[in-house]
Amino acid sequence: MENNKLQELIQNFTPEAEITAGKQFLTVTVDKSRLHELAKKLKESEETQFDYLFCESAVDYNDYFMMVYHLDSTTHRHQLVLKAKITDRENPEIDSVCDLWEAANYHEREIFDLFGIRFINHPDMRKIFLDNDWVGFPLRKDYVDKVNVVER
Amino acid sequence: MTISEIIFYLFSATIIFFSILTVTSRRILRAAVYLLFVLVSTAGLYFMLNYHFLAAVQLTLYAGGIVVLIIFSILLTSHISQKFEPVGIKKQIFSAIAMAAGAILSIMVILNYGFNSLITVADNPTMNTIGYGLLNYGKNGYALPFEVISILLLAAMFASIVIAKKDKKTN
Amino acid sequence: MNFDIYDFSSFTKSIDEGLMASMSPFWAITIEMIIIGVLILGFYAVVGLYLVYAERKICAFMQCRVGPNRVGPYGFFQTIADLIKLLLKELIPIKNADKILFNIAPFIVIIASFMAIAAIPFAKGLHALDFNIGVLYVMAVSSMGVIGILLAGWSSNNKYSLIGAMRSGAQIVSYELSVGLSLITIVILAGSLQFSTIVEGQRNGWFIFTGHIPAIIAFLVFLVASTAETNRGPFDLAEAESELTAGFHTEYSGIKFAFFFLAEYMNMFIVASIAATVFLGGWMPFHIGGWEAFNGIMDYIPPFIWYIGKTAFVIFLMMWFKWTFPRLRIDQLLTLEWKYLLPINLFNIILMAFIVLMGWHF
Amino acid sequence: MKSIINYLAEIFRGVSALIKGMKVTGYYFIHPGEIVTQQYPENRKKLVMFERFKGEVVMIHNENNEHHCTACGICEMNCPNGSIEIISKTVTSEDGKKKKVLAHHIYHLGMCTFCNLCVKTCPSNALKMDQTFEHAVFDRTKLTKVLNRPGSVLMKGVDK
Amino acid sequence: MTAVIPLHYFLIVSTLMFFIGIYGFLTRKNLITILMSVELILNSVNINFVAFNRYLFPGELQGHFFTLFIIAVAAAEAAVAIAIIISVYRRFTNIDVERVDTMKH
Amino acid sequence: MGIKSMKDQDFRDNETLDLFKKEGGNFLLSTVDALIDWGRSNSIWPLTFATACCGIEMMAAGASRHDFARFGIEVYRASPRQADVIVVAGTITNKMAPVLKRLYDQMAEPKYVIAMGACAISGGPFYYNSYHVVKGVDHVVPVDVYIPGCPPRPEALLYGVMQLQRKIKLETIAKKRSNA
Amino acid sequence: MDAEKIQPLTEEQEFSINMGPQHPSTHGVLRLMLKLQGEMVREVKPQLGYIHRGIEKMCEKLTYPQTIHLTDRLDYLSAHILNESVCLAVENALEVEVPDRVKYVRTIIDELNRIASHQLWWCAFGMDLGALTTFFYGLRDREKILDIFEETCGARLLLSYNVPGGLMFDIHPNFQKRTKDFIKYFRKKLPEYDALLTGNPIMQERTKGIGYFSKEDAINFGLSGPPGRASGFSCDVRVHQPYSAYPFAKFKEILYTEGDTFHRYKVRIDEMWESMNIIEQLIDNIPEGDFAVKMKPVIKLPEGEYYQRVEAARGEFGVYIVSDGNKNPYRMKFRSPNFCNLAPLHKMSVGYKIADLVAISGSLDFVVPDMDR
Amino acid sequence: MSSESLILFFIVGAFLVGGAIIFSSFIAPTSTNPQKSEAYECGVPTKGITWLQFNIGYYLFALLFLIFDVETVFIFPWAAVMKEMGMVAFVEILIFFIILGFGLLYAWKKHALIWE
Numbered sequence A: 001m002e003n004n005k006l007q008e009l010i011q012n013f014t015p016e017a018e019i020t021a022g023k024q025f026l027t028v029t030v031d032k033s034r035l036h037e038l039a040k041k042l043k044e045s046e047e048t049q050f051d052y053l054f055c056e057s058a059v060d061y062n063d064y065f066m067m068v069y070h071l072d073s074t075t076h077r078h079q080l081v082l083k084a085k086i087t088d089r090e091n092p093e094i095d096s097v098c099d100l101w102e103a104a105n106y107h108e109r110e111i112f113d114l115f116g117i118r119f120i121n122h123p124d125m126r127k128i129f130l131d132n133d134w135v136g137f138p139l140r141k142d143y144v145d146k147v148n149v150v151e152r
Numbered sequence B: 001m002t003i004s005e006i007i008f009y010l011f012s013a014t015i016i017f018f019s020i021l022t023v024t025s026r027r028i029l030r031a032a033v034y035l036l037f038v039l040v041s042t043a044g045l046y047f048m049l050n051y052h053f054l055a056a057v058q059l060t061l062y063a064g065g066i067v068v069l070i071i072f073s074i075l076l077t078s079h080i081s082q083k084f085e086p087v088g089i090k091k092q093i094f095s096a097i098a099m100a101a102g103a104i105l106s107i108m109v110i111l112n113y114g115f116n117s118l119i120t121v122a123d124n125p126t127m128n129t130i131g132y133g134l135l136n137y138g139k140n141g142y143a144l145p146f147e148v149i150s151i152l153l154l155a156a157m158f159a160s161i162v163i164a165k166k167d168k169k170t171n
Numbered sequence C: 001m002n003f004d005i006y007d008f009s010s011f012t013k014s015i016d017e018g019l020m021a022s023m024s025p026f027w028a029i030t031i032e033m034i035i036i037g038v039l040i041l042g043f044y045a046v047v048g049l050y051l052v053y054a055e056r057k058i059c060a061f062m063q064c065r066v067g068p069n070r071v072g073p074y075g076f077f078q079t080i081a082d083l084i085k086l087l088l089k090e091l092i093p094i095k096n097a098d099k100i101l102f103n104i105a106p107f108i109v110i111i112a113s114f115m116a117i118a119a120i121p122f123a124k125g126l127h128a129l130d131f132n133i134g135v136l137y138v139m140a141v142s143s144m145g146v147i148g149i150l151l152a153g154w155s156s157n158n159k160y161s162l163i164g165a166m167r168s169g170a171q172i173v174s175y176e177l178s179v180g181l182s183l184i185t186i187v188i189l190a191g192s193l194q195f196s197t198i199v200e201g202q203r204n205g206w207f208i209f210t211g212h213i214p215a216i217i218a219f220l221v222f223l224v225a226s227t228a229e230t231n232r233g234p235f236d237l238a239e240a241e242s243e244l245t246a247g248f249h250t251e252y253s254g255i256k257f258a259f260f261f262l263a264e265y266m267n268m269f270i271v272a273s274i275a276a277t278v279f280l281g282g283w284m285p286f287h288i289g290g291w292e293a294f295n296g297i298m299d300y301i302p303p304f305i306w307y308i309g310k311t312a313f314v315i316f317l318m319m320w321f322k323w324t325f326p327r328l329r330i331d332q333l334l335t336l337e338w339k340y341l342l343p344i345n346l347f348n349i350i351l352m353a354f355i356v357l358m359g360w361h362f
Numbered sequence D: 001m002k003s004i005i006n007y008l009a010e011i012f013r014g015v016s017a018l019i020k021g022m023k024v025t026g027y028y029f030i031h032p033g034e035i036v037t038q039q040y041p042e043n044r045k046k047l048v049m050f051e052r053f054k055g056e057v058v059m060i061h062n063e064n065n066e067h068h069c070t071a072c073g074i075c076e077m078n079c080p081n082g083s084i085e086i087i088s089k090t091v092t093s094e095d096g097k098k099k100k101v102l103a104h105h106i107y108h109l110g111m112c113t114f115c116n117l118c119v120k121t122c123p124s125n126a127l128k129m130d131q132t133f134e135h136a137v138f139d140r141t142k143l144t145k146v147l148n149r150p151g152s153v154l155m156k157g158v159d160k
Numbered sequence E: 001m002t003a004v005i006p007l008h009y010f011l012i013v014s015t016l017m018f019f020i021g022i023y024g025f026l027t028r029k030n031l032i033t034i035l036m037s038v039e040l041i042l043n044s045v046n047i048n049f050v051a052f053n054r055y056l057f058p059g060e061l062q063g064h065f066f067t068l069f070i071i072a073v074a075a076a077e078a079a080v081a082i083a084i085i086i087s088v089y090r091r092f093t094n095i096d097v098e099r100v101d102t103m104k105h
Numbered sequence F: 001m002g003i004k005s006m007k008d009q010d011f012r013d014n015e016t017l018d019l020f021k022k023e024g025g026n027f028l029l030s031t032v033d034a035l036i037d038w039g040r041s042n043s044i045w046p047l048t049f050a051t052a053c054c055g056i057e058m059m060a061a062g063a064s065r066h067d068f069a070r071f072g073i074e075v076y077r078a079s080p081r082q083a084d085v086i087v088v089a090g091t092i093t094n095k096m097a098p099v100l101k102r103l104y105d106q107m108a109e110p111k112y113v114i115a116m117g118a119c120a121i122s123g124g125p126f127y128y129n130s131y132h133v134v135k136g137v138d139h140v141v142p143v144d145v146y147i148p149g150c151p152p153r154p155e156a157l158l159y160g161v162m163q164l165q166r167k168i169k170l171e172t173i174a175k176k177r178s179n180a
Numbered sequence G: 001m002d003a004e005k006i007q008p009l010t011e012e013q014e015f016s017i018n019m020g021p022q023h024p025s026t027h028g029v030l031r032l033m034l035k036l037q038g039e040m041v042r043e044v045k046p047q048l049g050y051i052h053r054g055i056e057k058m059c060e061k062l063t064y065p066q067t068i069h070l071t072d073r074l075d076y077l078s079a080h081i082l083n084e085s086v087c088l089a090v091e092n093a094l095e096v097e098v099p100d101r102v103k104y105v106r107t108i109i110d111e112l113n114r115i116a117s118h119q120l121w122w123c124a125f126g127m128d129l130g131a132l133t134t135f136f137y138g139l140r141d142r143e144k145i146l147d148i149f150e151e152t153c154g155a156r157l158l159l160s161y162n163v164p165g166g167l168m169f170d171i172h173p174n175f176q177k178r179t180k181d182f183i184k185y186f187r188k189k190l191p192e193y194d195a196l197l198t199g200n201p202i203m204q205e206r207t208k209g210i211g212y213f214s215k216e217d218a219i220n221f222g223l224s225g226p227p228g229r230a231s232g233f234s235c236d237v238r239v240h241q242p243y244s245a246y247p248f249a250k251f252k253e254i255l256y257t258e259g260d261t262f263h264r265y266k267v268r269i270d271e272m273w274e275s276m277n278i279i280e281q282l283i284d285n286i287p288e289g290d291f292a293v294k295m296k297p298v299i300k301l302p303e304g305e306y307y308q309r310v311e312a313a314r315g316e317f318g319v320y321i322v323s324d325g326n327k328n329p330y331r332m333k334f335r336s337p338n339f340c341n342l343a344p345l346h347k348m349s350v351g352y353k354i355a356d357l358v359a360i361s362g363s364l365d366f367v368v369p370d371m372d373r
Numbered sequence H: 001m002s003s004e005s006l007i008l009f010f011i012v013g014a015f016l017v018g019g020a021i022i023f024s025s026f027i028a029p030t031s032t033n034p035q036k037s038e039a040y041e042c043g044v045p046t047k048g049i050t051w052l053q054f055n056i057g058y059y060l061f062a063l064l065f066l067i068f069d070v071e072t073v074f075i076f077p078w079a080a081v082m083k084e085m086g087m088v089a090f091v092e093i094l095i096f097f098i099i100l101g102f103g104l105l106y107a108w109k110k111h112a113l114i115w116e
């Protein structure tokens, strides 16, 4: 589907979504409370059918985290980037999309491990890479580790 | 002393020694292994008596079959660090005394009975003798038991399959 | 026919008599035994080591590479180096293991193979024991080895070992049946269990030829079943590397492990010898009825060479299997035995009996 | 009856497929010509690496023991994992100008990932990849090398 | 070769084995060990049969065949016994005679 | 001593080897020692232990083209009990280090370690800025031979194994050479 | 221990066992915690992180050309393809059009890389099933490709041949000839693989119908690459979002719908044929031209986000770059195919035996460092 | 040689193993550390007890094996005289086989031959 039509549709789903047409993908930014709802609609709606979550990542912008979901539709072959901002650095939380896309399971565990973002309703919220007694979230920008890291 | 005497004493000693260990060992798999030694030594005795076929059967069925099955069932039902609790000392002593009395009595009887203790015919039943014996209906023929054995085995097979598989269904 | 130029029986008998004449029977027998013991030990070691070497070389050639070639000419001393190394390797005591059984296991495995070798005829008159129940005896003794494997697996207190041991236990006992039954097929033809008689009976043609189809089927079944019984690939589930790391001998180190390793090869040698003796005429030369000249030439090849050649052929087949096929899964393995080999075998025996009854064999 | 025929056919198919596999291994067994093994230490004399093979970074020296390195430090900067350290010293040339020249071009062979970036980015082409690969040592410190040969100097004319 | 060993030696061995077997049968509580004791007893009987056959009735094979059949029966018996033991274990997760008693439901 | 078809002076780092010799103080090795060392050095069974890219080159060294087996070391053992050398082929991370240590500990004496590749030697590409990589396996287990490269080509591994063989040949029956 | 303390085990009870981190069949340091019942797998819990090297964090400190050498070390078996992803992302961001020659060469090496990777997978898969000879045949043929690589790129495994804007060097004059020779050689050798393993009844018995995974599940779990295509999920990036010279080549996406271990195997074998087709179409038509465009010495990406998908040998590889306009990426995220392909392992192998688990994980073809990054 | 010499093979085998183990345990280098003697499980400490097998599959086959083993042993003497005895032996063994064939068939039908 064309990007502008997609844009309209999403505007219908969630009017407050902030939509920018990037060079590559259409980017939709929503509040984290609306994310799961929109994601569900995007997945289940006939016209969009974003059934393939091919990447999920988090970015640390120093004062807030941005969750980034890259979505693809295997029937319509269109892509979309979904974003949600998490402002609480101390106790970041967001709804898991694990129930929509199983693929999110490991991604979210990874993000939990490396960014410390908790996912609500995630079936198995454990660390995935680091040891259980690891302190700190390495991919955060303010992570310092005097013991293990040799700076250059 | 001839070599065969030495070997005989060796076997007898093994048999007695490991028999005792079999019934006293507190680790079950060890008991099974001791039993294996007993059975193998018994096969050795048969070899000495020139009953080669019997010895081989003893090895195949007893040592290679029954003991394997016993070991299997031990592997299934007990753990390496499992030990039996020691049997009550009273019971132990009583049984031991009773058994010793019985054994001594029997041995006395055996010693007092004048057995013809020399082998007169150097005979070594060949396979053919055994085969004829086994398949013969006449005197000294065992064709009937031979067939009965097959029925027995069939029954045993039925029984063990039924017993072993029964629980599966109900669960 | 100068067939008996290579007859060892007179040779051994003369030694026997010489010893008997010169000293008391007790000492004569003792010395004889020591001689035989040393000979057997040497033979065992040489065969074991060189089978390992042969396997390495053969699989190397099958895999487009050269294999060991740096220790001695063509790597001829490779396995000796391995032996020295293994002999000098630490024996790790395993915590929580059942020490006695842990140590007994290699004994059982090795002794079983030793006892089996006793009855194998290497050439005319060159065998330690010629029981009238030879075939059954070898089967009986070699069936003891499985106990060693079970003990090894159980006593190491290791999960992989236990799974490996259970697998190989079920496997070995199952395939033992097929080994026995396929041998019975030939016994019907030979009318004897004695190895010397069996070999003698093949003077005019090996049983695999004279026994028609059932003999060939029996041979194939025997090959498969004996490969499985010796725990070799593609039936090496007990030590399936990709599943159980090293299977039942995971916890064994140094020379104890070497004995399991050695026993595998010796068992292979034993079953190959049996196959050679029972199906391929043992040390009998290859004869074709009527071709006297040809037969005469064949007779000049020493029987020992014939025997070794045939055994080597069977061993080669088994190695070929191992290096070609993927491993079976445990349930497939047991299905193969119980649903294919065993019924085929039973049927085959009847067929053979029928052929013998009708006198259709050669 | 049909099931029995199926049973037999199954066996036959299985066996024939197995034999097909054995043919492959058997073929190689009886064709030693197919052996592809290169006997490394024996063929050492004849063994030539491809000219682009990245074995280790070396500094180009000419026969007068001169190199091209101006100690600019670009390679050090571009090396992704800090395998290169440039230690320069300041010398005063005859005409009294202070000049930075190379003292030690230190190269940690034990860390290098052979990404070729240093060679590619060096503005004066002072470095190149060598094709040696026999580096194994018993002592880790032996892997730290000084690339400029002792007493070597900057080649005339390279100087910028 | 065996001529030098008198018959009663065999009998003594078998007697001892027999009583050891009974001792085990009485003192042991584990079903499998009880089974093993029974095997000991059977085995001692076998030795007797064989020895008698060999010494007293050489040339005939009654004892020999009896032993053969005893072994076969023992095998069948062991198979069934172990099948029973295993199913007892599956039900009670235990094969101790005393505890199996009490755990009856 | 020395490896057939390659002279001693063709090898690198003979100085360290000389140092070992001096340390041992036992220049004249007895015949028994020679025999034992011959056995040990020609039968180095590696543990199947590969963590990353270098492992692939280790596999390649075992394959037909380079054929590890020529040295008698094709017998890859999956169990550390039966292995003689642990070729650390790949990155060792903080989480993996205890495992490596445990594997090393569980090996039977005499045992050797080859650090293969930049990662195993020093952390290599992950030396700087990585929070989860051990900076050289010699922090975890004693290393006998270092083979630089990323990954070292199979010949380099063979060369490293020959170096190890040379080192083993200095051992005496009394004790395994302690790691320098 | 006392007999009382040991909980007796029954058939229904499960026990746990470890596979890995040092285990021949987990292909590296993956650790699978299994719950077994008898030999039946009841639960598979992968434990990752034994080779988590923090590459994403490291990239934040490196310049773009430098990050490329780290992508090599993710999925080292498709190193070149992974390099390309970063290069493409940078080139797209800077709107640099690389010469056609570069595109062709990249694509050819991509496909060679894919074949090499599949060969290695074939070896390892054979080993997992216990067919030891496959290991040697696969690697023997792979060496031929490595020779091509070494001659042109200077390395055997981690090529580092791509740089933003083109290639490190021009192709070697022998490149075309060698590649064509290889194709000729490999077309002869590939049927051998079939004779040895594909057609083998033991192998078929062990793989057919094992580890079934439906198309819906595959999409939902984000399965990609050969495992995804074996389930009928058309997920080939080369087809759907072609890059480099793929638009110039005609090829078909290998799709099966059976979704079992055998067809995951089959997809890869067929892909090797298909890759050879692609190479044959391209190899003779490599256009003349530069092997790289001149880039600035310090590459800075304009502020923004960039995502590049490529089809690595194991599935869809993606690189997500967030740039703040500096010479270092602000955040670099790699979407690794193995990480996503691992998730279904539990679902695939529950109810099968350990031996099947080994076959299934072999058919998913893990490269653990790629998973852990 | 007489059958007593069987013991010789036993002794030689035991001597080989025992001698080698004793020799090895004297001469081989040793080292101790707390992890060495623990069970190996892919490099991580074992969890739970190692007793893990209650698998009826294995044991059923052992059971069947025992019964068929008896059968095999009894066929051997028959096989040895089959050639001489002819028809009588053939008929007898046919009966024997048919009876046992039932057993196999029964096991087959009861799915006792399927490993689980």
Ligand code: SF4
Pocket (backbone or CB within 6 Å): D068, D069, D070, D071, D072, D073, D074, D075, D076, D086, D121, D122, D123, D124, D125, D126, D127
């Ligand atoms: S080698 Fe080249 S880049 Fe490095 S300091 Fe010297 S001149 Fe500069």
Ligand code: SF4
Pocket (backbone or CB within 6 Å): D057, D078, D079, D080, D081, D082, D083, D084, D111, D112, D113, D114, D115, D116, D117, D118, D119
């Ligand atoms: S090749 Fe790469 S890693 Fe090695 S020194 Fe040069 S820039 Fe550094």
Ligand code: SF4
Pocket (backbone or CB within 6 Å): D113, F052, F053, F054, F055, F089, F090, F091, F116, F117, F118, F119, F120, F124, F125, F149, F150, F151, F152, G073, G158
């Ligand atoms: S040294 Fe290089 S090739 Fe080896 S594991 Fe480390 S990154 Fe990979």
